[in-house]
Amino acid sequence: MANFSIILLRESNIGVQQYHFGTKLLFFFLTLLLIGLTALGWKFFEQFKIIETQSQLLEKQEKTQMAFQQRIDLYDGREDRISFLEAYVEELKQSEHNSNVMFKKHTALFRSNSQKLDEIHNFICQTMESECKPNIISRKNPQQTVQWLEHIHQDFLVFQQSLQKFDSQRRSVEEQANTIHQLRAQLFETEQNLSEHMEFLKVNKETVSRLTKKISKTTGIKLSKRIKNKSSKTKTGRGGPTILDSLSLDSPEALLSSGELRNFLYKNSNSYDIKVAQLEDLSRQIEKNKRFWRHTPTIIPVRSRALSDSYGMRTDPFTKKREYHAGIDFRARRGSKVFSPADAVVRIASRKSGFGLLVVLEHGRGFYPGRRKPVRYMTRFAHLSKILVKRGQHLKRGDLLGLVGSTGRSTGPHLHYEVIVNGRRKNPLIPISRFNPDQRLYRR
16 A cells, blocks of 8 residues: 655755654544544434424424413314303393293282172172172182183173163163263273373373483483572462363263373473473483583572672772772671582682682582583682681582672672682672572572
8 A cells, every 4th residue: 555645845944954754643634524524414314304303393382372372262262152142131031021021910900800800790799689700719720710710701691692682671771781881991991091101191290300300410400400480479360160161061071082082181291201301311411411511500609699790890899990890799697608610629718818718619520501522620718707628628419518698809799709700700690590590590
């Protein structure tokens, strides 16, 4: 075998140096290179295996996540079905309750009709002066009830045969009896119609009263208030026939016709229906904007209807010059109670120079006549003799806040009342007269 060698020459100061690399050394370097490449290849193979394993794990995780998502979707679907079934069960319970109520009503009506039928049957037996088939006292099941009805039917047939036998001899008496029977039936039906209509009017009246109280409690507006006329105190003769009296005088047969009477009564109750419908619509609208109504000053803050000064230009009582008056002055006795005209928070409750003892309330957003959007309300109460609230205190409409006095720049006991809308002072009578027209004021 031939030997190879590599000679490297290096030139230096002392001469040329030679480096010999033999075949064994080259073989050793090649072996090291081959081992390194083999190790590097094995390392790359291991990394490829690891990457492949991780890819398989990621694929398994994605499949697991998809399966888990499918289970979640299935669970959500089951929850929706359970909610639907619960709602359906509630509806069935309500339907069962309604069915039970209707069954009880029908049972009571059937018992009432059975009792009346018993009375009629006894009356027939007494009239015939003969023995009738005995009635079944206990009718616990439908078969006994049917048997009882068959017995009564047979007794009625016997009674009808007896009437046919004596028809020629007692025709006039029977005609009178039939007339009386018809009149009684018509009278009974008329009484029922009257009672039904009275119940209808009572329900409508209670509905009107309930809606009126609800609206008044929310807005402070007294819808049911009636203005008393002072001139009507003298006792004078009053009276006159009613519509029913006129109807009975013009056509007395109309009162005996239940259909005519029912039509007459329901035609005259249209005003109640219209009023109930209007109040229901108004109640729904107010319920939507309940918070705004609670913050709208719609009531008079004192139990006085007399004004000593109105809003606008006036002659100042001290300077005798024409000056702007930013509020209205209520005439009231010293110590009269002052109330909050709407829900509010107390912002000022102290003495303020010319205002004397002053209370300022911040109401928040409320309605103002002529404006579609809510406005911010503030009210002032000046010249009080005593303050009964503290700063930061929350008040409801009608809560007591102080007593009327004459503190500050005042000539006598009265209440100075201001309304501030969006930072500007407005006439306090505008929201009162627009939203609560029954609370009329007069100037003394």
